[in-house]
Amino acid sequence: MENNLSISNYRFSENKKALEPLLWIGLVSIIMFFAGLTSAVIVSSTNASWKMFSLPNTFLYSTIAIILSSLTYQIGFMLVKKNNVIVPKLLFITTLILGLAFIYFQYIGLSNLYQQGVYATGSQSSNSSSFFYVLTVLHVVHLLFGIISLGVVSTKSMMNKYNRDNFLGIKLSLTYWHFLGLLWLYLFFFLTNMMSN
Amino acid sequence: MANSAIAHQESFISKYIFSRDHKMIAKQFMITGFTMGFIGIVMSVLFRLQLGWPGEKFWINDLLLGSWANGGVIAPDKYLALVTMHGTIMVFFMLTAGLSGTFSNLLIPLQIGARDMASGFINMLSYWIFFVSCIVMLVSLGVEGGAASAGWTIYPPLSALPEAIPGSGLGMTLWLVAMALFITSSLIGSLNYIVTIINLRTKGMNFMRLPLTIWSFLVTAILGVLSFPVLLSAVLLLVFDRSFGTSFYLSDIYIAGQALERFGGSPILFQHLFWFLGHPEVYIVLLPSLGITSEIVSTMSRKPIFGYKFMIGSILAIGGLSFIVWGHHMFVTGMNPFLGAVFTITTLLIAIPSAIKVFNYLTTLWRGNIIFSPAMLFSIGLISTFITGGLTGLILGDATLDINVHDTYFVVGHFHIVMGLSAVFGTFAGVYHWFPKMFGKMMNNTWGQIHFWITIVTAYGVFFPMHFLGLAGVPRRYYTNSTFPMFDDFVNLNEIISMFAIVAFIGQFIFIFNFLYSIYKGKKATQNPWNSNTLEWTTPVEHIHGNWPGEIPEVHRWPYDYNKPGYEEFIPQNIPLKEGETQSSH
Numbered sequence: 090m091e092n093n094l095s096i097s098n099y100r101f102s103e104n105k106k107a108l109e110p111l112l113w114i115g116l117v118s119i120i121m122f123f124a125g126l127t128s129a130v131i132v133s134s135t136n137a138s139w140k141m142f143s144l145p146n147t148f149l150y151s152t153i154a155i156i157l158s159s160l161t162y163q164i165g166f167m168l169v170k171k172n173n174v175i176v177p178k179l180l181f182i183t184t185l186i187l188g189l190a191f192i193y194f195q196y197i198g199l200s201n202l203y204q205q206g207v208y209a210t211g212s213q214s215s216n217s218s219s220f221f222y223v224l225t226v227l228h229v230v231h232l233l234f235g236i237i238s239l240g241v242v243s244t245k246s247m248m249n250k251y252n253r254d255n256f257l258g259i260k261l262s263l264t265y266w267h268f269l270g271l272l273w274l275y276l277f278f279f280l281t282n283m284m285s286n
Numbered sequence: 287m288a289n290s291a292i293a294h295q296e297s298f299i300s301k302y303i304f305s306r307d308h309k310m311i312a313k314q315f316m317i318t319g320f321t322m323g324f325i326g327i328v329m330s331v332l333f334r335l336q337l338g339w340p341g342e343k344f345w346i347n348d349l350l351l352g353s354w355a356n357g358g359v360i361a362p363d364k365y366l367a368l369v370t371m372h373g374t375i376m377v378f379f380m381l382t383a384g385l386s387g388t389f390s391n392l393l394i395p396l397q398i399g400a401r402d403m404a405s406g407f408i409n410m411l412s413y414w415i416f417f418v419s420c421i422v423m424l425v426s427l428g429v430e431g432g433a434a435s436a437g438w439t440i441y442p443p444l445s446a447l448p449e450a451i452p453g454s455g456l457g458m459t460l461w462l463v464a465m466a467l468f469i470t471s472s473l474i475g476s477l478n479y480i481v482t483i484i485n486l487r488t489k490g491m492n493f494m495r496l497p498l499t500i501w502s503f504l505v506t507a508i509l510g511v512l513s514f515p516v517l518l519s520a521v522l523l524l525v526f527d528r529s530f531g532t533s534f535y536l537s538d539i540y541i542a543g544q545a546l547e548r549f550g551g552s553p554i555l556f557q558h559l560f561w562f563l564g565h566p567e568v569y570i571v572l573l574p575s576l577g578i579t580s581e582i583v584s585t586m587s588r589k590p591i592f593g594y595k596f597m598i599g600s601i602l603a604i605g606g607l608s609f610i611v612w613g614h615h616m617f618v619t620g621m622n623p624f625l626g627a628v629f630t631i632t633t634l635l636i637a638i639p640s641a642i643k644v645f646n647y648l649t650t651l652w653r654g655n656i657i658f659s660p661a662m663l664f665s666i667g668l669i670s671t672f673i674t675g676g677l678t679g680l681i682l683g684d685a686t687l688d689i690n691v692h693d694t695y696f697v698v699g700h701f702h703i704v705m706g707l708s709a710v711f712g713t714f715a716g717v718y719h720w721f722p723k724m725f726g727k728m729m730n731n732t733w734g735q736i737h738f739w740i741t742i743v744t745a746y747g748v749f750f751p752m753h754f755l756g757l758a759g760v761p762r763r764y765y766t767n768s769t770f771p772m773f774d775d776f777v778n779l780n781e782i783i784s785m786f787a788i789v790a791f792i793g794q795f796i797f798i799f800n801f802l803y804s805i806y807k808g809k810k811a812t813q814n815p816w817n818s819n820t821l822e823w824t825t826p827v828e829h830i831h832g833n834w835p836g837e838i839p840e841v842h843r844w845p846y847d848y849n850k851p852g853y854e855e856f857i858p859q860n861i862p863l864k865e866g867e868t869q870s871s872h
Contacts, residue, residue, distance in 0.1 A: 106485060107404030107405065107481045107482070107485045107486065110404075110480075110481045110484060110485060111404060111405065111408075111477055111478070111481050114477050114480050114481060114511060115477055117511055117512070118473055118477070118511045118512075118514070118515045119515070121511070121512050121513070121515040121516055122515035122516070122518055122519050123519075124516070125515060125516035125517075125518075125519035125520065125559055125562070126519045126522075126523075128558075128559075129519065129520075129523065129534070129555055129558075129559060132552070132555050132558065133534065133551065133552065133555060136550055136551070136552065138549065138550035139550075209530075209532070210526070210530045210531035210532050211531045211547075211548075212531075212547035212548060214531070214532065214533075214548075215550060216532075216533060216534060216550045216551055219526070219532040219533070219534065220534075223522075223523070223526065223532075227522075
C-alpha cells in the first residue's frame with residue numbers, strides 16, 4: 090500500500106489509486122447537476138406557456154457520432170490492454186474526430202432551431218426552448234473537457250506512452266467519455282419527449 | 287524526522303501559502319472562515335441595534351457603515367443588505383467552509399492514518415477558490431446599489447431582476463459569482479474527503495473502527511456532492527434570467543404598471559431547487575459538529591460512546607432523510623395539502639435518529655468521570671441547543687403548525703438555536719480540543735470556561751425570546767416593527783435581545799484573545815494531552831508533512847476503549863489486543 094510507505098519513500102504527488110474514485114464521485118456530482126436541471130424542466134413543463142417545437146435531424150446525427158466515438162474509444166482501450174500500440178493511435182484520433190463532429194452537429198442543430206424561430210432568450214423565446222439551449226450547451230461544455238482529455242490521450246499514444254502496464258490515463262478519459270455519451274443519450278430522449286412535437 | 291526533511295523540502299510559499307499539507311490547509315480554512323464569521327457577527331450586532339432601538343443614532347454605525355447609515359441610522363435598504371449578507375456569510379462561509387473545511391482537513395488524514403488527502407493539489411485548489419469567493423462576496427458590499435438584499439435564500443424575482451431593489455444589481459451579480467466559486471470549492475473539497483476516507487485508511491482501520499468524527503465528515507461530504515450541484519443548477523438558471531433574457535423564474539410580472547416582456551416561468555421552481563440543497567445544508571453544517579461532540583463527549587467522560595452502531599446509523603439516516611424534506615420550507619407556497627402531509631411525515635421522521643443521538647450522548651455522560659474542559663462544556667452546550675432547537679423543529683415541520691408562524695421570529699429563533707448555535711458550539715469545542723494538535727500549545731482553561739458561560743447564557747438570551755416574538759406574529763426581516771401598534775408590547779423584548787447580542791459579541795473577544803495568546807505564549811502541549819485513543823495523538827507535536835515520521839501506525843481496535851474493565855484507563859487504537867482480550871462490543 091502506497092499509503093503505508095515510510096515517509097522517506099512516500100511521494101507527495103497525487104495518489105494514483107485515488108484518481109478513479111475521484112472521477113466517479115465527480116461524475117455523481119455532474120449527474121446531480123443535470124438532475125437538478127431536468128427536474129426543473131419537468132416542473133416548468135406544467136406551465137400553460139410551455140411550447141413544443143420540432144427538433145432538426147442533426148441532433149440524431151450527433152447522437153450517432155457520440156455512440157460511434159464511444160465504440161472506437163473502447164476498442165482502442167481494449168487493444169492497448171493487449172499491448173497493441175499501433176491500431177489504438179488511429180482509433181483515438183478517430184474518436185477525437187467523432188467528438189468534434191458531435192459538437193459540430195450540435196452547433197448546426199441549434200443554428201437550425203434559431204432559423205426556425207426557436208430562440209434561447211428574449212421576449213420571443215419560451216421556457217422550453219431556453220431549457221433546450223441551456224442543456225445542450227452545458228453538455229457541450231462538459232464535453233470540451235472530454236475533448237481535451239482525448240487530445241492528451243491521442244498525443245501520448247502517438248508518443249508510445251501507453252501499454253498494457255500503463256493505461257490509467259486512457260481509462261479515466263474513457264470513463265468520462267462514456268459517461269458523456271450516456272448523459273447525452275439521456276438528454277436527447279428526455280428533451281425529445283418533453284419538447285418535441 | 288531527518289527522513290522527512292530529506293523527503294520533502296518546502297519553501298515558505300509552498301509551506302504557508304500554496305500548501306498541500308492538509309494541516310496547513312485546515313488552518314487556512316479556519317482563519318479565513320473565522321474572519322468571515324467575525325464580519326457576519328458584526329453585521330448582526332449592527333442590525334440588532336436598529337431592531338432594539340429603531341431610529342436611534344449610533345456612532346458605531348457611522349464608523350463602520352459610512353454612507354449605509356447616514357447620521358448613524360442604518361438605511362432601510364442597507365438593513366436588508368446586512369441581513370442578507372449576515373445569513374450568507376454565517377451559513378456558507380463560516381459554518382460550512384469554516385467548520386467543515388477546518389476539521390475535515392485536519393482530522394480525516396490524521397484519524398484514518400493517512401499521509402495526506404488523496405489529492406493535495408485539489409485540496410489546495412479548494413481552499414484558494416474559497417478564498418477568492420470570500421473576496422468577491424466582501425467586494426459586493428462596496429458596489430453601487432449595495433450588496434445583495436433579497437435574503438440569504440435569494441428568492442426571485444428580487445434576485446432575478448436587476449432593477450427590482452437597490453441590492454438586486456451588481457451586488458446580486460457578485461453574490462452569484464461568489465456562490466458559484468464557493469460551490470466549486472465545496473464540491474472538490476468534498477470529493478477529496480470522500481475518496482480519502484474510502485481509499486487511504488491505514489491497515490486495520492475498517493469502517494467499524496472509524497471515529498464518529500470521520501463518519502460525520504464522510505456523510506457531510508456525500509451530502510455536499512449530492513446537493514451543491516443542484517444549487518449550482520439553480521444559480522445558473524438565475525444568472526440566465528438576470529443577464530441573458532430567459533424567464534425560468536419569471537412569472538407574469540408588472541413593473542410600474544408595465545408588464546415584463548418575459549414570462550412563463552415560476553419563482554416557486556427556484557425554491558424547490560434551492561431547498562433541495564437548503565435542507566441538506568442544515569446537516570452539512572450540523573453533522574461535523576455532532577461528530578466532534580461524539581468524540582469529545584466520550585473522551586472527556588472517560589467512557590466508550592454509547593451505541594456506536596446506532597450513532598453511525600443515525601448519521602446515515604439523518605443524511606438520507608435530509609433529501610426528502612425540503613418541502614417543509616415551502617408549506618405556504620400553495621403546496622397541495624397531500625404533498626404537505628408527506629413532507630410533514632418525512633420531516634418528523636428525522637426526530638427519530640436525532641433523538642437516538644441525544645439519548646446516546648446523555649447515556650455516555652451518565653456516570654462518566656466527566657472532565658469539564660471548555661471543549662466538553664461546549665459539547666454539552668451543543669447537546670442542549672440540539673434538544674431545544676429540535677423541539678421547535680417539530681412545530682415547524684408540521685404543516686398545520688408551521689403556517690401560523692411561517693416567516694416570523696419563531697423561525698429565526700429555531701434555526702439559530704438548532705443549526706447556528708449547535709454548529710458554533712461544535713466549532714468552539716473542536717478548536718479547544720484540537721488546538722494542541724494544530725498549534726502544539728494549550729489554550730487557557732479558565733478563559734475557555736468563562737468564554738463558554740458568557741456564550742451560552744447570552745446566546746439563549748438572544749434566541750429564546752425570539753420564539754415569543756414569533757408566536758405573537760412579529761415578522762422576520764422587517765426593518766422596524768415600531769410602526770405596527772400590535773407589536774408595541776414587544777419593544778422591550780427586542781431591546782433585551784439586542785443587549786444580549788452585544789454582550790455575546792463582546793464575550794467572543796475572550797476567545798480571540800485566548801486563541802491568539804495561546805499560539806504564542808500558551809503552555810506547550812504534550813503528544814496526547816487528553817489521553818485520547820484516536821490516531822492523531824500518535825503524531826509528533828511538531829508538524830511534519832506526512833504526519834508520522836516512520837511507518838503509519840496499524841489499527842487494532844475501535845477508538846472508544848476508555849476504562850475497559852480489567853485494562854488501562856485508555857487504550858489507543860494502535861495498541862494491539864492483549865492475550866485473551868476481546869474486541870469491545872460496539
